[in-house]
Amino acid sequence: MSIFQLRLIEEPDLAQILKWRNSNRIKQYMYSDKEISWEEHLGWFQRVKDDSSKKIFVFLQEDIPLGFVQFYDICVQHNRCYWGGFYIGEETAPAGSGTRMATLASII
Template sequence: MTSPNILLRPVEERDLELLLAWRNSERIRANMYTDHIITWEEHRSWFERLTRDKESFAFIFEAEGRPLGVVNLNHMDRANNRCHWGFYLGETDAPKGSGTQMAYLALRHVFEELKLHKVIGEALAFNSASIAYHEKLGFSREGQLVEHVFRDGSYLDVICFALLSRDWPRVKASLEKKCL
């Protein structure tokens, strides 16, 4: 999956240390369902499960050969042609527009290569940046899961989003103007 100077490539063993550093940063952990410091053993187990799981994919987003972020596609449901996605830019100094480029490549993969009908996103209700990101990308709000995640002694709401394949041509054209 490539475009001019940007690409998504499968996560490899050589990426594990960088991914763990990103995931354990306070900036990333604060917006995840689980916010504990992930041990090397937990991280390694995740990678081993990922390599065996034919219904989950993790990609490194690179620009100019530099890893900047990660996209996960999981809960792949081939019977209903849908998946969930998760993402983050790990590098704090990623060039402006990197998040849009990363999303463009990931969504193009979902709709044009995997041929799925629907991609589902979720954000903790306090994560205004992720909510705005989904809306900017053309996702529709599908609902709110009330008190869905227990963290730090309290329950947190989750906002649910979706993008359908029928909306992809319009979204694709908009994203191409912004990032290519």
């Protein structure tokens, strides 16, 4: 049985996430299809990582990164948040990976 998990993104994950985000397969579904530079990506990470109203996760299978999940406007007082980015970045991810990722994200 494969082990799937979500964990908070760490700096070593950034190159992979930027590669996914800039791929035509992913960026065609984003609000902007602009190519994101490394400097912009790093700036985004620096802003988000310590912002308690946002959480960013990498989705893994057996410690292999497959996807990305972001929540924003997290309000503990009102027990609510909103989905941000949500995608399977790896084209070779097993069928059903998006469903597994969504299920894990829904219980965080």
